[in-house]
Amino acid sequence: xxxxxxxxxxxxxxxxxxxxxxxxxxxxxxxxxxxxxxxxxxxxxxxxxxxxxxxxxxxxxxxxxxxxxxxxxxxxxxxxxxxxxxxxxxxxxxxxxxxxxxxxxxxxxxxxxxxxxxxxxxxxxxxxxxxxxxxxxxxxxxxxxxxxxxxxxxxxxxxxxxxxxxxxxxxxxxxxxxxxxxxxxxxxxxxxxxxxxxxxxxxxxxxxxxxxxxxxxxxxxxxxxxxxxxxxxxxxxxxxxxxxxxxxxxxxxxxxxxxxxxxxxxxxxxxxxxxxxxxx
Numbered sequence: 242x243x244x245x246x247x248x249x250x251x252x253x254x255x256x257x258x259x260x261x262x263x264x265x266x267x268x269x270x271x272x273x274x275x276x277x278x279x280x281x282x283x284x285x286x287x288x289x290x291x292x293x294x295x296x297x298x299x300x301x302x303x304x305x306x307x308x309x310x311x312x313x314x315x316x317x318x319x320x321x322x323x324x325x326x327x328x329x330x331x332x333x334x335x336x337x338x339x340x341x342x343x344x345x346x347x348x349x350x351x352x353x354x355x356x357x358x359x360x361x362x363x364x365x366x367x368x369x370x371x372x373x374x375x376x377x378x379x380x381x382x383x384x385x386x387x388x389x390x391x392x393x394x395x396x397x398x399x400x401x402x403x404x405x406x407x408x409x410x411x412x413x414x415x416x417x418x419x420x421x422x423x424x425x426x427x428x429x430x431x432x433x434x435x436x437x438x439x440x441x442x443x444x445x446x447x448x449x450x451x452x453x454x455x456x457x458x459x460x461x462x463x464x465x466x467x468x469x470x471x472x473x474x475x476x477x478x479x480x481x482x483x484x485x486x487x488x489x490x491x492x493x494x495x496x497x498x499x500x501x502x503x504x505x506x507x508x509x510x511x512x513x514x515x516x517x518x519x520x521x
Contacts, residue, residue: 245283248508255292419486421509456520460504
């Protein structure tokens with residue numbers, strides 16, 4: 242005989258409140274195994290297992306509508322089918338999260354550009370040059386916009402005489418470290434993100450797009466399906482490096498196919514992930 246639990250016990254074991262359990266019953270997510278003679282709800286071990294699945298789906302960001310759809314697979318009793326449906330839902334959320342990260346990166350850069358244009362204190366009324374009512378036309382807004390608030394090139398060391406390792410007079414000067422910044426404006430950034438998304442999207446016929454992402458030192462290696470336009474990869478990589486000098490791109494063609502390796506400083510790895518996706 243299976244063990245049964247009243248709603249207070251289920252609430253304690255599952256972490257859901259009694260009110261939430263009643264709501265889940267109302268919308269069909271959970272069904273009590275029965276009721277006592279006095280009409281109290283009774284749940285069994287199967288109910289608890291189903292609630293654990295619901296809790297896991299919610300932890301992964303699933304809405305109640307998505308949980309309801311996933312529960313249909315759960316009702317089939319086959320883990321493989323449940324995993325297939327859950328994986329498809331999670332992968333869609335990964336793509337959406339990456340899009341949101343990219344949009345927030347662009348928006349952050351736009352805010353930083355606006356802040357740079359609000360440093361001056363002009364006299365008189367606001368106009369098109371002050372930055373209060375429109376994009377300012379001053380030179381302050383044409384500079385590279387930092388994509389990370391704390392990321393910047395290291396300051397040049399102060400030296401009093403030749404011979405310091407950083408002066409470059411008697412030895413090779415230390416290599417310049419590009420700031421983690423972008424010279425594109427907000428509209429251009431948005432268009433660039435869309436171009437990368439179109440190129441990297443895996444197509445159903447596997448004739449183009451990224452088919453594998455592998456972690457490498459300081460970045461990610463993107464492997465493309467057969468038929469991918471290599472010239473477009475090179476064009477976009479060159480355009481990206483021109484405006485974001487902290488990226489390093491390597492295009493390779495070998496027996497494994499076409500690949501693009503993207504590297505960046507440790508502080509910019511989140512930007513690499515947002516734009517090019519996480520390693521599998």
